[in-house]
Amino acid sequence: MIGHLINTINFVSLLGVFAVNLFFTESSLSNFIRTFIVDQKGLLLFTQYIPSEQYSRLIHSALTSYVGNAKTIEAVSAKYDTAFTPSHFTFGIWAVIYSALFLFSFLSIINTKRAESERIGRVVGPWFLLANILNVCWVLAFCFDKIFLSHLIFMSLWMNLFVIYSSAIRTRYGKELAHEFPxxxxxxxxxxxxxxxxxxxxxxxxxxxxxxxxxxxxxxxKQKDTLYLFNIDFSHPVLSLVSMCGYVANLLNEEQWAATMVTISSVIALWFSKFKRDFTFVGVVLWTQVGIFLRHYSRAFVTISSSAPNVTTQPATPTVMQWSESLLIVTCLTNMALMTFEFLFSVWEVLSPSATVTIERIIEEAEEPKGSRLDIEFTGPSQKKKKSKVL
Known part of the structure; x- marks a missing residue:
């Protein structure tokens, strides 16, 4: 009963998450809603029912100012652009994610297997509710330019999702132990x-x-004479830590850091593929890497030819930024090839029964104790016994 109630609450909270994300997204519907709330005094429809008129005006003024000063997710992303940001079409995966989450929430409510629905609500439900709350908090912090705060919230959201993932998918050495959930x-x-x-x-x-x-x-x-870089003043621990972090961060430029992140994402995907046998995770990472590659490829190599006559061009010396861009493109290509191979191999590994049997046999042999096995047969008058001894 409690699990079914949690599933219902999660469905309502997911509707709220979707509404908040839609509100802070650049679309005609969200623009109409924001205009209605801020310009047309749409909040009066709700605040007028507050008993005290003073509190009603105060809440209306605060909410109007809050909503009016908020930016969209696209606007903040364009303001704080990085080399790791993929092309716009890549974010269409949010439609797939929300569709899958709504399907999960709906099926967990109408599931005819009451025991399974109750188990889902008790094990996954509380963490999913916390994930919805963190998602809303992240959107609000991000749309109000609280970048570091939004990063901390998103770290909490990721850890929460990893707990849900670990509860739903239990494996050992790449072998699934039990089908806890469908x-x-x-x-x-x-x-x-x-x-x-x-x-x-x-x-x-x-x-x-x-x-x-x-x-x-x-x-x-501005103050390079007063900062300690190579000769850090350890009498000021905070200044020393900030100086060291800033110096280490500036060893690589933005494109080189993005190439490092692409490589890290491939390592994470390989871990999930090896120990979780999850080709879906690899597919999402590959999808994002394709978006990053296409964005930088179009910016680096697709040029508009000039139509002016008698214009002579001379080859320019490649700058550090151009070399870094090329490094990022090559890194994306290499990791995309690796992820494509891993994705296809993981799909074949899951769908091919013979491959699954072979892998399970290898795992069973690896878990047997080391040593040679000596089989000795004893034949008696009425029965035959077989005794095994591990040397």
Whole structure:
């Protein structure tokens, strides 16, 4: 009974998450809603029912100012752009994720297997409710330019999703131990966690660029005689830590950091593929890497030819930025090839029965105790016994 109630609450909270994300998204519907609330005094329809007129005006003024000053997710993303941000079409995966989450929430309510529905509500339900709350908090912090705060919230969201994922999918050495939950429970959170992993890496690079690299570079250019870099003054621990972090962060430029993040994402995907046998996670990482590659490829190699006559062009010397862009493109290509091979191999491994039997046999042989086995047969008058001894 409690689990079914939690499932119902989660469905309502997911509707709220979808509404908040839609409100802060650049679309005609969200623009109409914001205009209605701010300009047409739409909040009066709700605040007028508050008993005290003084509190009603105060709440209406606060909410109107809050909503009016909020930016859309696209506007903030364009303001804080990084080299790890993929092309716009890549974010269409949110439609797949929300569709899968709504399907999970709906099926968990109408599930005829009461015991299974109760188990889903008790095991996954509380964490899913917390994930919805953290999602809303992240959207609000991000749309009000609280970048570092939004990064901390998103880290909490990722850890929460990893707990859900670990509860729904239990494996050992790549071998699934038990089907705790059906596919319609596991697949949505696999998609959600994989995309959240890529978003977390992008958020880390965003904080690194705008909260560490850029402020440190600005201060160093103005006060380079007073800052300690190579000869750090350890009598001021805070200044020493900030100086060291800023110096280490500036060892690589933005494109090189993005190439590092792409490589890290591939390592994470390989871990999930090996120990969780999850090709869906690999597919989401591959999808994001394709988006990053296409964005930088179009910016680096697709040029508009000039129609002016008698214009002579000379080859320019490649700059550090151009070399870094090329490095990022090559890194994306290499990791995309690796992820494509791993994705196809994982799909074949899961769908091919012979491959599954072979892998299980290898795992069983690896778990047997080391040593040679000597088989001795004893034949008696009425029975034959076989005794095994491990040397």
């Amino acid at each position: 596919l319609w429970v596991r697949l949505p959170f696999t998609l959600y966690l994989a995309w959240a992993t890529m978003e977390l890496l992008a958020s880390f690079l965003l904080v690194l660029k705008y909260d560490v690299i850029k402020p440190f570079s600005d201060v160093f250019s």
